[in-house]
Amino acid sequence: MAEVIIKEKSGGKQNKKPIKIDMTPMVDLNFLLLMFFMFTSSFTKPNVMDLGLPGKNTVYEPHNVIDYRNQITFIIGENNRIFYHQSNQEDLTEAGLKETDYNGLNVSKIISNAYEKAPRKEIFTIIVKPTDDANYKNFVDMMDNISISKKERYGISDIKPWEKKVYENLIK
Numbered sequence: 001m002a003e004v005i006i007k008e009k010s011g012g013k014q015n016k017k018p019i020k021i022d023m024t025p026m027v028d029l030n031f032l033l034l035m036f037f038m039f040t041s042s043f044t045k046p047n048v049m050d051l052g053l054p055g056k057n058t059v060y061e062p063h064n065v066i067d068y069r070n071q072i073t074f075i076i077g078e079n080n081r082i083f084y085h086q087s088n089q090e091d092l093t094e095a096g097l098k099e100t101d102y103n104g105l106n107v108s109k110i111i112s113n114a115y116e117k118a119p120r121k122e123i124f125t126i127i128v129k130p131t132d133d134a135n136y137k138n139f140v141d142m143m144d145n146i147s148i149s150k151k152e153r154y155g156i157s158d159i160k161p162w163e164k165k166v167y168e169n170l171i172k
Helices: 024-040 104-117 136-148 161-171
Strands: 002-004 019-021 071-076 082-085 098-100 125-130 154-156
Touching: 071 104, 071 136, 071 161, 082 161, 098 104, 104 136, 125 136
Parallel strands: 071 125, 125 154
Antiparallel strands: 002 019, 071 082, 082 098
């Protein structure tokens, strides 16, 4: 482990004994400790939200277009604002784009009312459209509210130009 090398010199001077330390056992011990802690530690799985996305190789051609009465659209805006509508391109006005907050009861009630008014409840769809100014926390809150409302059919899309125009006129 440690070896003392003695050099003898003649004369009245004190003999200095240089010490040579063998580092091999210390490196072995550190390696063993590192391996021990790596194998005995538990790695946590990151918490992620499960989104039902289509397969990568599937080409989707819509064979049935959902009527605007069978869907509700939420637009996530800036400054923690959220708007919703149940209109098509021709009917959407600033009065038709209503605002609510992220309170789970409000969003669930809005979704339930739209679901009850839907002509075909089996294809009722919730569409979430975040704007460029929306933050991630609001998007996650919206996904949580959809989970609370127990509706399994939802989609995430970009905001359409005609919706963006009405939205921008409303927030001015």
